[in-house]
Amino acid sequence: MIDNRDPLSRLKAALQVIDSQRKILSDSKSDEMLVRDLSAIVRYLNSMSISQASHILEKAHRRGHDQKKNQAEDFTQAYNLNLDDIQSIIDSENVTRGELESIAVGRFQVPKGSLRSIGNMEQLKMKVSTLVQNERSHQTISKLAGDHKYK
Secondary structure (H helix, E strand, O other), X not given: OOOOOOHHHHHHHHHHHHHHHHHHHHHOOOOHHHHHHHHHHHHHHHOOOHHHHHHHHHHHHHHHHHHHHHHHHHHHHHHOOOHHHHHHHHHOOOOOHHXXXXXXXXXXXXXXXXXXXXXXXXXXXXXXXXXXXXXXXHHHHHHHHHHOOOO
């Protein structure tokens, strides 16, 4: 049983997994250099002090937590964008894939996993642009339907 509060215990558990993989590679007569490299890494990490292990594991934990927090903020910001702002972002030459994905997920509720199949930036820009056009169409239909209610 691993004590999740003890960084040295967590490090030792992770090292056991790495060492098990190293042994499997060694037994299967895999790349000898890879096996030696893994052995050296395991020896080095085994020699770490509690403070060094804690620093590495806490830094990794914080990074993952910060990324999730930033992603949630990006989704919230994207949700609040109007369609003209989104189109301006799409048309920008400096837009990143992450920004477009945040808009697709946060504003249009596109499942994040489905964006992986979109190969390049132009395809992703087209996808988000199509989502903008679809929403504009829905807004127009809703407005027209509201203007022509039964009297």
